[in-house]
Amino acid sequence: MAVAIAVTRERREGETRAALTPETAKKLIGLGATVIVESGTGLGSSIPDADYAAAGATVAKDLKTALAGADVLLKVRAPTAPEILALKPGAVVIGLLDPHREKDALKALTEAGASAYAMEFVPRITRAQAMDALSSQANLAGYRAVIEAAAAYGRGFPMMMTAAGTVAAAKAFIMGAGVAGLQAIATARRLGAVVTATDVRPAAKEQVESLGAKFIAVEDEEFKAAETAGGYAKQMSAEYQAKQVELTAAHILKQDVVITTALIPGRPAPRLLTAAHVASMKPGSVIVDLAVEAGGNVEGSKPGEVVTTPNGVQIVGWSNLPGRIAADATALYARNLHAFLGLMLRDGALAPDPDDEILKSALIAQGGQVVNEGLTG
Structure with missing residues (x-):
């Protein structure tokens, strides 16, 4: 019997993305699956129900159906x-499940006996590049962060020479x-800004400079070892952070726009800018905090708000920046899911290989238990 794949409307506040496009629905059907889409699923991404139906999916009137x-x-x-x-016992759930913060959802999925993949x-x-949803969404977040900064900034980004002056x-x-930061660098450069960037990972220096930006960092021995085997930033010592804060304080005085993108998986976002940093910036300057939902890189940032400080600095804390460019975010994410599901489907049936490295890494709950080591400690 063909596997039945359901996609429901996103119910989290402010979520405009969807987990399926007509393109990926058609591909999944081509793999032998049946696809059921709750009515209204794609509206936030400008996808009407009729487009899903035209791709061969069944449009259900409500969640239970x-x-x-x-x-x-x-x-x-x-x-x-x-x-x-509403899930049947043993159903597979796949998404950006955020299990470190969505503890209630993880508990409920576990108690329901679902096989949950984050x-x-x-x-x-x-082998997993086509499934890397964090990167696909971070790319768009980095782009959108610059667009939001440009919209909030009261001046132009590029140098312009006019008859009235420069x-x-x-x-x-x-x-x-990282992915978001590099895209922000590229976008800011395309808009004509003079761009500098910083990161604690040594490999980032070459990447930053290849995009035409200047690299700013305390390059000591700790800096040279500041990267995990998985390519993520390590938590830096208090001593290193103090040095970096001092360097940042001197550099930030001259900046018009600052975009912070630092995240550490499973931990609160590191504090990069203090209230003193923000107070030192020029009136009219703009900060965009991409980590606002994880506690924020910037002291004073608030999820879903633009905060204007007493000295006239705007701190942009929009949650879910990929959702502010929903059509493209949905298209990329749906392709990530299609690639991931391809590891599970055999002749239209679910047949996940329990020893597959990718599936093992993403599996967080199964058979009524939390099975991911990073969540059980």
Whole structure:
């Protein structure tokens, strides 16, 4: 019997993305699956129900109808209680489940006996590149962060020479040169800003400079060893952080735009800018905090708000920046899910290999237990 794949409307506040596009629905059907989509699933990404139906998916009138008999539930964010309660025993749930913070959802999925796969835990190996949802969404977040900064900034980004005089280029400082940071650098450069960037990973220096930005960091012995085997930043010592804070304090005085992107998996976001840093910046300057949902890199940032400080600095704390460019975010994420599901489907049936490195890394709950080592300690 063909596997039944369901996609329900996102119910988390402010979530505009969807876990499926007509393109990926058609591909999944081509693999022998049946696809059921709850009505309204794609509206936030400008995808009407009719487009899903035209691709061969069944459009269900409501949540319970969509999930009745579903073997797999695809989500952007962690499912809500009504969705989990409607799942059949042993169903597979795949999404950006954020298990470190969405503890209630993880508990409910575990108690429901679901096999839950967190796309955040897909390993960064060559074979899994097409499934790397964190990177696909971070790319768009980095781009959108610059667009938001440009919209909030009261001046132009590029240098412009006019008969009335010259407009100086904006100075943009990108803190964190991972996927989001590198895209922010590239976008700010395309808009004509003078760009500098910093990161604690030594490999980032060459990447930053290849994009035409200047690299700013305390390059001591600790800096040279500041990267995990998986390519993520390590938690730095208090001594190193103090040195970096001092360097940042001197550099930030001259900046018009600062974009912070630092995240450490499973931990609160590191504090990069203190209130004193923000107070030292020029009136009219802009900070965009991409880590605001994880506690924030910037003291004073607030999720879902733009805070204007007494000295006239705007701190932009929009949550879910990929969701502010929803059509593209949905398209990329849906392809990530299609690639991931390809590891599980054999002749239209679910047949996941329990020894597959990618599936083992992403699996967080199964058979009524939390099975991921990073969540059981």
